[in-house]
Amino acid sequence: MNIEEYISxxxxxxxxxxxxxxxxxxxxxxxxxxxxxLKEELSLIEDSLERMAFEIAITPPAGAKDKLFGQPExxxxxxxxxxxxxxxxxxxxxWRYIAAASVSLAVISSVLAYNYWNxxxxxxxxxxxxxxxxxxVAEDYNHVNQQLDQIEExxxxxxxxxxxxVAMKGxxxxxxSLAFVYWNTNSQEVFLSVQNLKDLTEEKQxxxxxxxxxxxxxxxxxxxxxxxxxxxxxxxxxxxxFAVTIEPKGGSENPSLETMQVVGEVAQG
Amino acid sequence: MSQQTQxxxxxxxxxxKKQDKNAMHxxxxxxxxxxxxxIVRIVNDEKVAEEVLNDxxxxxxxxxxxxxxxxxxxxxxxxxxxxNLSIDKxxxxxxxxxxxxxxxxxxxxxxxxxxxxQQREEDIGVxxxxxxxxxEERLVVDLVYFRGFTQSEVSDEYAIPLGTVKTRLRMxxxxxxxxxxxxx
Numbered sequence: 001m002n003i004e005e006y007i008s009x010x011x012x013x014x015x016x017x018x019x020x021x022x023x024x025x026x027x028x029x030x031x032x033x034x035x036x037x038l039k040e041e042l043s044l045i046e047d048s049l050e051r052m053a054f055e056i057a058i059t060p061p062a063g064a065k066d067k068l069f070g071q072p073e074x075x076x077x078x079x080x081x082x083x084x085x086x087x088x089x090x091x092x093x094x095w096r097y098i099a100a101a102s103v104s105l106a107v108i109s110s111v112l113a114y115n116y117w118n119x120x121x122x123x124x125x126x127x128x129x130x131x132x133x134x135x136x137v138a139e140d141y142n143h144v145n146q147q148l149d150q151i152e153e154x155x156x157x158x159x160x161x162x163x164x165x166v167a168m169k170g171x172x173x174x175x176x177s178l179a180f181v182y183w184n185t186n187s188q189e190v191f192l193s194v195q196n197l198k199d200l201t202e203e204k205q206x207x208x209x210x211x212x213x214x215x216x217x218x219x220x221x222x223x224x225x226x227x228x229x230x231x232x233x234x235x236x237x238x239x240x241x242f243a244v245t246i247e248p249k250g251g252s253e254n255p256s257l258e259t260m261q262v263v264g265e266v267a268q269g
Numbered sequence: 270m271s272q273q274t275q276x277x278x279x280x281x282x283x284x285x286k287k288q289d290k291n292a293m294h295x296x297x298x299x300x301x302x303x304x305x306x307x308i309v310r311i312v313n314d315e316k317v318a319e320e321v322l323n324d325x326x327x328x329x330x331x332x333x334x335x336x337x338x339x340x341x342x343x344x345x346x347x348x349x350x351x352x353n354l355s356i357d358k359x360x361x362x363x364x365x366x367x368x369x370x371x372x373x374x375x376x377x378x379x380x381x382x383x384x385x386x387q388q389r390e391e392d393i394g395v396x397x398x399x400x401x402x403x404x405e406e407r408l409v410v411d412l413v414y415f416r417g418f419t420q421s422e423v424s425d426e427y428a429i430p431l432g433t434v435k436t437r438l439r440m441x442x443x444x445x446x447x448x449x450x451x452x453x
């Protein structure tokens with residue numbers, strides 16, 4: 001992330017407003033150390049916040065200040081508090097036990113508080129990890145679900161007896177190639193299932209042809225590497241065979257017969 | 270601030286850390302109004318606001334040792350401390366109200382907040398300051414700065430993506446720089 005993006009994410013504002021966790025604050029401070037321009041920006045933000053507060057300032061009630069400075073917390077300095085505690089402790093050992101007990105209690109609570117804070121922190125990290133994992137699982141699930149839908153659609157075609165299955169076997173150009181055409185002579189729909197066709201360069205595509213009355217009719221182009229059933233152009237009845245050639249991207253009007261990869265005759269009847 | 274003797278920030282901080290009472294007086298004289306203004310707008314009750322102001326200064330006095338100049342300005346630190354106290358107060362008040370009316374609906378808290386927003390419309394000082402902003406920016410500044418919402422709360426309650434809230438707040442503060450006279 002560059003500095004501009006970092007600034008425009010609004011993290012400095014969140015830092016200035018005290019909204020970040022201790023860990024995030026540490027990260028911001030590390031960034032501030034590294035990049036003087038961030039310090040400048042933070043200073044502008046703090047300046048805005050401060051000026052805004054003065055812009056809408058309201059003078060507190062008259063007695064508020066005297067009341068505040070009359071309170072023991074401010075009136076007596078902390079040093080004075082310690083001294084007075086020692087004095088009273090001489091007066092009675094009872095108070096000494098009370099004091100010792102409260103100190104122990106304070107220490108124990110601090111340890112517990114720190115302990116719980118740590119636990120809370122690690123719980124939060126664990127929760128975030130789980131949320132991220134959950135999102136990934138949901139994504140995977142969607143992906144699988146879509147694939148399943150596609151396969152169900154494919155199966156409907158394959159299991160439909162109205163579709164004629166034409167096996168197109170490899171020509172001398174590529175003896176190992178294999179593809180199937182599923183052709184419904186009533187609805188004229190044509191689907192293609194690629195079993196094995198070699199990869200092509202970016203500028204080339206495969207093109208499917210139907211041979212009707214000895215003449216090739218374009219049935220659409222496709223890319224190598226498709227694993228699902230491909231919907232091709234409709235072909236009216238009368239096709240005696242199907243074939244696939246390699247053509248420039250977008251397809252040709254007439255097939256380049258010398259590039260023919262697979263061909264198969266339609267079983268009659 | 271003009272009548273007061275100007276004390277340099279780091280000197281002020283050093284004095285406060287030494288628990289110097291004059292420094293505390295200086296702090297009160299210069300900053301209590303700015304802090305009180307922020308409190309009043311969050312708790313929306315002058316009596317309660319005075320309590321919170323009192324607690325805030327006691328806490329500043331008590332916790333000044335934990336202030337770290339590397340993290341930001343003294344005022345930012347004081348303001349956040351004060352805002353947090355105000356929000357805590359507001360919540361404890363609202364929890365009491367919920368208990369009193371024996372209403373377990375989660376909405377009470379929101380209704381309370383909505384009422385306050387309506388009243389906020391009449392806050393001339395805030396209105397003047399924010400009038401230059403676009404509607405959506407004004408909402409975010411009002412909620413976050415003057416009402417003490419966190420940006421995540423704004424995102425949750427107004428169904429605005431958190432990233433959008435952050436950008437709007439940032440743009441709003443940027444657009445306010447001229448009005449406020451921030452030197453860029």
